[in-house]
Amino acid sequence: MTGSSSSDRENDGSKQDWLDSRLPVRRFLTTQFRSFPMPRSASMLWTVGAMLSAVLVLMLLSGLVLAMNYTPTVAGAFASIEAIERRVPSGWLLRSMHMAGASLFLGALYLHLFRGLYYGSYKKPRELVWLLGLLLLVMTMITAFAGYVLPWGQMSYWGADIAGKALASIPVIGPFTERVFLDGSQPGDGTLHHLFVLHFTLAFAIVAVVGLHVAGVHVAGSGNPSGVEPDRKGSLPFSPYFAIKDAFGVAVFAIVLTAVMFLFPDLVTESANYRPANPLHTPTNIEPEWYFLPFFGMLQAIPFKFGGLVASVGAVVVLFLVPWLDTSPVRSARQRPLIRLSMILLVAAFVALGLAGQHHMEGGWLIIGRCATVFYFFHFLVVLPFVSRRERAVVGDAS
Numbered sequence: 001m002t003g004s005s006s007s008d009r010e011n012d013g014s015k016q017d018w019l020d021s022r023l024p025v026r027r028f029l030t031t032q033f034r035s036f037p038m039p040r041s042a043s044m045l046w047t048v049g050a051m052l053s054a055v056l057v058l059m060l061l062s063g064l065v066l067a068m069n070y071t072p073t074v075a076g077a078f079a080s081i082e083a084i085e086r087r088v089p090s091g092w093l094l095r096s097m098h099m100a101g102a103s104l105f106l107g108a109l110y111l112h113l114f115r116g117l118y119y120g121s122y123k124k125p126r127e128l129v130w131l132l133g134l135l136l137l138v139m140t141m142i143t144a145f146a147g148y149v150l151p152w153g154q155m156s157y158w159g160a161d162i163a164g165k166a167l168a169s170i171p172v173i174g175p176f177t178e179r180v181f182l183d184g185s186q187p188g189d190g191t192l193h194h195l196f197v198l199h200f201t202l203a204f205a206i207v208a209v210v211g212l213h214v215a216g217v218h219v220a221g222s223g224n225p226s227g228v229e230p231d232r233k234g235s236l237p238f239s240p241y242f243a244i245k246d247a248f249g250v251a252v253f254a255i256v257l258t259a260v261m262f263l264f265p266d267l268v269t270e271s272a273n274y275r276p277a278n279p280l281h282t283p284t285n286i287e288p289e290w291y292f293l294p295f296f297g298m299l300q301a302i303p304f305k306f307g308g309l310v311a312s313v314g315a316v317v318v319l320f321l322v323p324w325l326d327t328s329p330v331r332s333a334r335q336r337p338l339i340r341l342s343m344i345l346l347v348a349a350f351v352a353l354g355l356a357g358q359h360h361m362e363g364g365w366l367i368i369g370r371c372a373t374v375f376y377f378f379h380f381l382v383v384l385p386f387v388s389r390r391e392r393a394v395v396g397d398a399s
């Protein structure tokens with residue numbers, strides 16, 4: 001009995017050696033996932049990356065089927081979406097999954113980003129992980145915008161129109177950029193074709209960048225809420241401890257996604273987009289999806305269009321500079337009372353901008369929009385460098 005089981009084990013071992021000496025799949029999975037050391041104190045916020053990865057797979061699969069039934073022309077786009085909703089088997093389900101998935105993906109992305117900002121995950125040695133994450137944010141935003149135009153409803157058309165006009169406000173190259181983007185002087189067949197190709201290809205490029213991003217996490221090691229890098233005693237293998245935690249996070253995310261799809265679909269849809277695009281009728285209130293509202297708020301809070309464009313693009317650009325704006329040796333906001341306070345105000349400003357973006361920018365909303373825009377940049381360009389300098393001086397004096 002013992003003899004046969006040990007020969008079985010030898011056989012198993014030689015099969016694994018055969019594969020590993022040709023393609024080290026098993027070795028890779030063991031070192032990078034099974035025994036990968038995770039800080040014991042990594043909280044549920046460290047499961048958001050797994051949620052994002054899972055929903056990305058869902059978006060690609062549902063998107064592939066949608067693309068097979070979609071027609072990227074002005075004459076056919078709206079009708080093909082109607083056909084997906086009514087005639088393609090389970091088409092309504094896949095579309096609903098794709099729309100709710102996009103909204104929750106961006107929600108989770110913001111949570112992941114603010115976690116990084118709060119716990120200082122952008123600091124040495126994770127600067128590249130941070131920059132690749134931001135590249136993913138930009139790619140996701142472009143993909144989501146392009147996807148919103150594809151159904152060719154009222155909001156799709158007027159959203160593309162506003163984006164074109166914002167580009168046209170760039171000095172010198174503006175009109176040229178607008179024409180390239182729209183492929184003409186107003187949204188039309190060319191715009192749809194550009195955005196369909198962009199939506200489709202960027203989705204796959206995102207998968208490649210996620211691979212680099214996660215590889216970066218695995219080289220630098222995972223961070224944790226305390227901001228102190230753990231030693232061997234402070235770590236546990238990824239499997240089973242964090243694999244179960246990630247699976248739990250993904251399951252909760254799946255429940256929320258299902259609830260939004262089946263119980264609250266209005267949360268992620270704009271009723272005006274169920275009316276076909278009409279270039280002769282401007283809707284009274286043109287607004288983007290909720291996840292773009294804070295940036296839309298900045299666009300509107302500045303009195304001249306190009307200034308608004310600089311502010312809303314600058315709001316993303318400034319995030320790329322964070323690892324060099326914050327040079328403090330202290331990592332987590334848990335140990336940085338001033339940063340903690342400023343982070344709370346930053347989140348409040350971001351939410352306020354989102355609310356302001358939903359309203360006509362006048363009176364109280366205009367004041368709120370402007371104050372929140374100023375505070376957003378104040379946090380990154382003044383508070384972070386100033387507090388860092390003070391903390392560097394204190395740590396320097398103590399050592």
Ligand code: HEM
Pocket residue numbers: 045046047048049050052053056109112113116121122126129130131132133134136137140206210213214217221222223224
């Ligand atoms: C497609 C979008 C993204 C996916 C699928 C993704 C996935 C992941 C995964 C799986 C992890 C490891 C587990 C975790 O810490 O949660 C991670 C870590 C990280 N991500 Fe992302 N991410 C995405 C976007 C972003 C964005 C927009 C940022 C912000 C700039 C970002 C910044 C980070 C950082 C700094 C870490 C390391 C955190 C630490 O260990 O302390 N990621 N990401």
